[in-house]
Amino acid sequence: MDPIERLIIAFERFPGIGPRQARRFVSFLLSQNNAARNDIADSIRALGSATATCSRCHRWFLKNTGVGSTCAVCADPKRDAGVLMVVEKEADIDNVERGGYRGLYFVLGGTAPLAEEHPEKYIRMRELFSRVESDIAAGALKEIILGLSATTEGDHTRLLLHEELRPRIETNSVVVSTLGRGLSTGSELEYADPETIAQALQGRK
Amino acid sequence: MDPIERLIIAFERFPGIGPRQARRFVSFLLSQNNAARNDIADSIRALGSATATCSRCHRWFLKNTGVGSTCAVCADPKRDAGVLMVVEKEADIDNVERGGYRGLYFVLGGTAPLAEEHPEKYIRMRELFSRVESDIAAGALKEIILGLSATTEGDHTRLLLHEELRPRIETNSVVVSTLGRGLSTGSELEYADPETIAQALQGRK
Amino acid sequence: MDPIERLIIAFERFPGIGPRQARRFVSFLLSQNNAARNDIADSIRALGSATATCSRCHRWFLKNTGVGSTCAVCADPKRDAGVLMVVEKEADIDNVERGGYRGLYFVLGGTAPLAEEHPEKYIRMRELFSRVESDIAAGALKEIILGLSATTEGDHTRLLLHEELRPRIETNSVVVSTLGRGLSTGSELEYADPETIAQALQGRK
Amino acid sequence: MDPIERLIIAFERFPGIGPRQARRFVSFLLSQNNAARNDIADSIRALGSATATCSRCHRWFLKNTGVGSTCAVCADPKRDAGVLMVVEKEADIDNVERGGYRGLYFVLGGTAPLAEEHPEKYIRMRELFSRVESDIAAGALKEIILGLSATTEGDHTRLLLHEELRPRIETNSVVVSTLGRGLSTGSELEYADPETIAQALQGRK
Numbered sequence: 001m002d003p004i005e006r007l008i009i010a011f012e013r014f015p016g017i018g019p020r021q022a023r024r025f026v027s028f029l030l031s032q033n034n035a036a037r038n039d040i041a042d043s044i045r046a047l048g049s050a051t052a053t054c055s056r057c058h059r060w061f062l063k064n065t066g067v068g069s070t071c072a073v074c075a076d077p078k079r080d081a082g083v084l085m086v087v088e089k090e091a092d093i094d095n096v097e098r099g100g101y102r103g104l105y106f107v108l109g110g111t112a113p114l115a116e117e118h119p120e121k122y123i124r125m126r127e128l129f130s131r132v133e134s135d136i137a138a139g140a141l142k143e144i145i146l147g148l149s150a151t152t153e154g155d156h157t158r159l160l161l162h163e164e165l166r167p168r169i170e171t172n173s174v175v176v177s178t179l180g181r182g183l184s185t186g187s188e189l190e191y192a193d194p195e196t197i198a199q200a201l202q203g204r205k
Numbered sequence: 206m207d208p209i210e211r212l213i214i215a216f217e218r219f220p221g222i223g224p225r226q227a228r229r230f231v232s233f234l235l236s237q238n239n240a241a242r243n244d245i246a247d248s249i250r251a252l253g254s255a256t257a258t259c260s261r262c263h264r265w266f267l268k269n270t271g272v273g274s275t276c277a278v279c280a281d282p283k284r285d286a287g288v289l290m291v292v293e294k295e296a297d298i299d300n301v302e303r304g305g306y307r308g309l310y311f312v313l314g315g316t317a318p319l320a321e322e323h324p325e326k327y328i329r330m331r332e333l334f335s336r337v338e339s340d341i342a343a344g345a346l347k348e349i350i351l352g353l354s355a356t357t358e359g360d361h362t363r364l365l366l367h368e369e370l371r372p373r374i375e376t377n378s379v380v381v382s383t384l385g386r387g388l389s390t391g392s393e394l395e396y397a398d399p400e401t402i403a404q405a406l407q408g409r410k
Numbered sequence: 411m412d413p414i415e416r417l418i419i420a421f422e423r424f425p426g427i428g429p430r431q432a433r434r435f436v437s438f439l440l441s442q443n444n445a446a447r448n449d450i451a452d453s454i455r456a457l458g459s460a461t462a463t464c465s466r467c468h469r470w471f472l473k474n475t476g477v478g479s480t481c482a483v484c485a486d487p488k489r490d491a492g493v494l495m496v497v498e499k500e501a502d503i504d505n506v507e508r509g510g511y512r513g514l515y516f517v518l519g520g521t522a523p524l525a526e527e528h529p530e531k532y533i534r535m536r537e538l539f540s541r542v543e544s545d546i547a548a549g550a551l552k553e554i555i556l557g558l559s560a561t562t563e564g565d566h567t568r569l570l571l572h573e574e575l576r577p578r579i580e581t582n583s584v585v586v587s588t589l590g591r592g593l594s595t596g597s598e599l600e601y602a603d604p605e606t607i608a609q610a611l612q613g614r615k
Numbered sequence: 616m617d618p619i620e621r622l623i624i625a626f627e628r629f630p631g632i633g634p635r636q637a638r639r640f641v642s643f644l645l646s647q648n649n650a651a652r653n654d655i656a657d658s659i660r661a662l663g664s665a666t667a668t669c670s671r672c673h674r675w676f677l678k679n680t681g682v683g684s685t686c687a688v689c690a691d692p693k694r695d696a697g698v699l700m701v702v703e704k705e706a707d708i709d710n711v712e713r714g715g716y717r718g719l720y721f722v723l724g725g726t727a728p729l730a731e732e733h734p735e736k737y738i739r740m741r742e743l744f745s746r747v748e749s750d751i752a753a754g755a756l757k758e759i760i761l762g763l764s765a766t767t768e769g770d771h772t773r774l775l776l777h778e779e780l781r782p783r784i785e786t787n788s789v790v791v792s793t794l795g796r797g798l799s800t801g802s803e804l805e806y807a808d809p810e811t812i813a814q815a816l817q818g819r820k
Contacts, residue, residue, distance in 0.1 A: 002677050003661035010655045015639050024630050026662075027705055030675045034663040040625045041656040046618035047641075048649040060645045062617050090642055092394040099402025145409060149395075150388040180408025182385030183355040184392055184401040189297040189384075190354075196389040197304025203385025203408055204350060207472050208456035215450045220434050229425050231457075232500055235470045239458040245420045246451040251413035252436075253444040265440045267412050295437055502804040509812025555819060559805075560798040590818025592795030593765040594802055594811040599707040599794075600764075606799040607714025613795025613818055614760055 004030075056131065058107045058124055059090045079104055082142040084135065086128060086161065088149065096147060103145070106131055111153035112160050119160060128161070129168060136172050144169070144176045209235075261336065263312045263329055264295045284309055287347040289340065291333060291366065293354060301352060308350070311336055316358035317365050324365060333366070334373060341377050349374070349381045414440075466541065468517045468534055469500045489514055492552040494545065496538065496571065498559060506557060513555070516541055521563035522570050529570060538571070539578060546582050554579070556588045619645075671746065673722045673739055674705050694719055697757040699750065701743060701776065703764060711762060718760070721746055726768035727775050734775060743776070744783060751787050759784070759791045 004026055011022035029037055051060045054071035061071035073079060073093075083103030087093060093105055106128055112119035120126055135141040146161055148154035158178055165176050182200035183192060192200070209231055216227035234242055256265045259276035266276035278284060278298075288308030292298060298310055311333055317324035325331055340346040351366055353359035363383055370381050387405035388397060397405070414436055421432035439447055461470045464481035471481035483489060483503075493513030497503060503515055516538055522529035530536055545551040556571055558564035568588055575586050592610035593602060602610070616624075619641055626637035644652055666675045669686035676686035688694060688708075698718030702708060708720055721743055727734035735741055750756040761776055763769035773793055780791050797815035798807060807815070 002679070003658040003665050004677060006658045007655070007662070010658065013643075015643050016636060021631060024706065028628075028630050029659060029662055030666060030705075037659050037662055040622070041660040043618040043621040043625065044644060044652050044656040044659070047622070047644055047652055050618050051645060062619060064617070087394065089395070090645075091639065095395055095397060095399070096402055096406075098399040099397075099406055100399075101402075101406055145406075147394060149393040150390050151393060154393075177409040179394075179405035180385060180387030180410065181405070182387040182389070182408065184387070184389040185355050185398050185404070187389055188354040188356060188359075189292065189352060190294070190300055192300060192304075193390050194300070194303040194305075197301055197306075199390070200384035200386070201301075201304055201306055201350075203387065203410070204382040205385065205408070207474070208453040208460050209472060211453045212450070212457070215453065218438075220438050221431060226426060229501070233423075233425050234454060234457055235461060235500075242454050242457055245417070246454040248413040248416040248420065249439060249447050249454070250451040252417070252439055252447055255413050256440060267414060269412070295440075296434065497804060499805070505805055505807060505809070506812055506816075508809040509807075509816055510809075511812075511816055555816075557804060559803040560800050561803060564803075587819040589804075589815040590795060590797030590820065591815070592797040592799070592818065594797070594799040595765050595808050595814070597799055598764040598766060598769075599702060599762060600704070600710055602710060602714075603800050604710070604713040604715075607711055607716075609800070610794040610796070611711075611714055611716055611760075613797065613820070614792040615795065615818070 057105045058109065058127060059093060059105070074104060078102075081135075081140040083145060084132070084141060084143070085145040085147040087147045088154070088157075092147065103143075108157070111148065111151075111157040114153065114156055119157075123157065125161075125164065129164070132165065132168060132174075136169065136174060141172075141174050144174060146176065146178045148178075150179075150181060262310045263314065263332060264298060264310070279309060283307075286340075286345040288350060289337070289346060289348070290350040290352040292352045293359070293362075297352065308348075313362070316353070316356075316362040319358065319361055324362075328362065330366075330369065334369070337370065337373060337379075341374065341379060346377075346379050349379060351381065351383045353384075355384075355386060467515045468519065468537060469503060469515065484514060488512075491545075491550040493555060494542070494551060494553070495555040495557040497557045498564070498567075502557065513553075518567070521558070521561075521567045524563065524566055529567075533567065535571075535574065539574070542575065542578060542584075546579065546584060551582075551584050554584060554586045556586065558589075560589075560591060672720045673724065673742060674708060674720070689719060693717075696750075696755040698760060699747070699756060699758070700760040700762040702762045703769070703772075707762065718758075723772070726763065726766075726772040729768065729771055734772075738772065740776075740779065744779070747780065747783060747789075751784065751789060756787075756789050759789065761791065761793045763794075765794075765796060 007026045007029070008019070008022045011017055011025045012019055050062055052063050052066070052069060053060050054066065054074055055069040056074040057071060059071055065072050067075035080103045084106055085096065085101065085103055086106045086108060087096065088108055088111055090107060093107070108123040108128065110123050112123055116122065132141065132144065144165060146158045148158045162176055169176065180203055181196070182203050183196065212231045212234070213224070213227045216222055216230045217224055255267055257268050257271070257274060258265050259271065259279055260274040261279040262276060264276055270277050272280035285308045289311055290301065290306065290308055291311045291313060292301065293313055293316055295312060298312070313328040313333065315328050317328055321327065337346065337349065349370060351363045353363045367381055374381065385408055386401070387408050388394070388401065417436045417439070418429070418432045421427055421435045422429055460472055462473050462476070462479060463470050464476065464484055465479040466484040467481060469481055475482050477485035490513045494516055495506065495511065495513055496516045496518060497506065498518055498521055500517060503517070518533040518538065520533050522533055526532065542551065542554065554575060556568045558568045572586055579586065590613055591606070592613050593599070593606065622641045622644070623634070623637045626632055626640045627634055665677055667678050667681070667684060668675050669681065669689055670684040671689040672686060674686055680687050682690035695718045699721055700711065700716065700718055701721045701723055702711065703723055703726055705722060708722070723738040723743065725738050727738055731737065747756065747759065759780060761773045763773045777791055784791065795818055796811070797818050798804070798811065
């Protein structure tokens with residue numbers, strides 16, 4: 001297969017990109033000079049050697065920003081080691097940081113499919129449990145926040161993790177919490193769905 | 206002015222309708238026969254005599270569905286008279302009902318403009334305070350829920366009412382609460398705005 | 411049925427309006443005072459007595475703008491009586507006028523359904539043919555422009571009328587023409603569909 | 616700068632990609648393994664050596680699909696060498712091919728900016744003129760189609776090329792044509808803009 005076809009297929013796998021835009025990307029690259037193209041190719045190639053997966057939270061990070069096999073957040077002694085937020089993916093961390101969270105993270109790598117007997121094949125459950133156990137052993141952990149999306153898959157994963165985490169933490173004083181549900185900023189009461197209304201009522205204060 | 210121009214201007218004031226669609230509405234009415242047009246005209250005319258404003262919650266209701274000057278909800282003895290939800294407009298009530306709320310309502314008639322010294326010209330503040338006072342005198346009221354939208358105007362109105370209600374309820378055991386804020390159903394953590402994240406964190410449980 | 415329900419059903423039949431917006435329209439009307447509501451009702455009622463259908467082009471018009479049973483355009487001696495444009499509906503006329511057309515019109519009242527043996531039940535075919543015959547008898551007609559939309563139904567109606575009109579005009583010097591097809595203003599070559607490209611190529615000049 | 620930042624900046628320059636999606640692309644690449652990333656990098660790098668710019672129409676093409684320095688279309692003896700279509704960019708060619716065009720092409724490389732004294736710095740004007748001259752000398756050229764978009768920039772470029780080409784072809788029997796303008800497939804008369812209506816009227820047949 002020629003490089004144009006190979007690239008169209010590769011770009012079609014990029015998030016949110018269809019065949020037409022994949023083709024436009026290749027046209028765009030062809031309209032660039034060799035130096036610009038090689039610079040992109042070199043950067044893509046360098047991702048592998050410049051990044052690593054954090055041994056604690058399992059996110060990827062730039063090697064020169066972390067400490068050994070640990071990312072900057074996990075290595076930061078000023079973060080609150082008593083709170084561990086379980087998130088689906090790296091991009092969630094950026095957003096939670098903007099919300100002012102100062103605890104630590106664990107990246108699941110996705111959500112558990114709805115009718116799947118072996119969710120551990122899809123999300124880092126075993127890695128999460130061993131992380132929680134070692135944190136408990138270290139005496140620091142006070143709360144695990146299940147920072148999952150308010151979607152069907154997120155809800156399913158939340159219930160699953162709740163059930164699995166409870167026996168592992170019950171003899172300790174660790175609590176498992178979930179993010180508050182209700183009206184999100186900017187939403188009008190008239191257009192909120194019934195479930196959100198019910199949760200906003202339940203979570204009133 | 207001819208009836209076509211008068212109607213275009215009237216339809217342009219309908220919620221969400223621009224000049225083009227107002228014109229299409231008139232074209233549509235012109236394509237109907239006289240009987241169909243007169244039926245619509247009669248129904249619009251009948252709204253006034255068939256409906257009334259509830260003396261307790263200030264929503265409009267069909268006279269034959271209420272009890273005297275009171276709407277069906279306010280007249281229903283099975284509703285929880287201990288909880289009063291203050292909402293912006295009638296349409297909010299339909300939605301809150303779908304969320305399973307079983308208390309009573311008060312319709313403000315809008316939100317307070319941001320830089321306005323006389324908000325009572327825009328929302329039924331005086332009517333709300335006298336309603337609250339009579340409810341307190343009747344001994345039933347336990348909680349006032351400020352059921353306002355999570356918008357800038359909603360937040361402003363919430364603060365304003367909170368401030369004004371406090372001195373009126375402080376010697377009693379009435380509490381003022383607000384709807385829970387956080388992730389609304391279906392929203393993903395990655396795309397939630399920082400304020401919603403902050404409130405979801407604050408409201409975790 | 412109460413006037414609120416009757417109106418919701420009526421508004422749902424307005425072009426582009428769904429159940430939710432129909433309900434909002436009624437809420438809006440209920441929030442108005444009696445005088446405003448009665449004004450709208452009167453205007454709707456007046457549409458019937460204030461308007462008439464033009465005996466020549468079949469569009470509706472305000473009686474006080476026309477001359478007897480004829481609308482202002484059909485009665486205007488400065489319009490070019492040699493050109494007759496057949497359009498689907500009244501709203502098309504407004505748009506064609508903006509394009510600078512100075513001939514006369516005939517309103518079909520829609521398009522012919524695709525697999526329908528009696529298209530004359532859906533569009534004013536008989537009225538069109540008798541209009542064309544009387545125009546030919548009067549000696550004025552030189553061209554009939556089929557001003558139909560570039561849609562499947564428009565194309566079907568165009569073919570149908572072409573076929574039916576030909577025997578009626580062939581012994582005279584009247585021509586039947588159709589609107590030019592090609593790139594519409596603002597469209598980019600890259601995104602034009604193949605048929606438009608083919609027609610733009612065919613119609614190049 | 617690290618490869619992540621370099622790539623985000625590079626992806627932001629891709630057509631239609633903003634900062635958020637550029638970031639998601641990098642996250643996606645980081646979630647791939649080294650082999651997948653290297654495959655993309657190799658393909659991008661190979662674009663330069665696998666493609667060339669056609670010496671006749673100035674489009675890029677895969678070296679193994681053309682004949683020497685000429686792309687497959689320019690080298691195809693079955694194409695009609697009497698017709699030359701001037702297009703803005705490569706992607707236009709794919710679309711024009713779908714419309715059934717069988718002549719040859721010339722890729723301008725863009726449109727001329729509106730208030731620019733030196734348009735030749737933006738589009739291949741000199742290359743176009745020398746191509747036209749050599750085609751005329753070869754005795755084949757009969758028509759130049761200005762296949763530009765129906766946009767302001769396209770119209771401007773069309774006028775500019777028309778003016779510049781006329782003195783170069785007037786002593787020969789070569790004509791300069793432009794693509795037909797009018798209703799594009801699927802468009803309704805009611806919503807067509809006045810200019811399109813005017814051109815559809817002008818181009819009727």
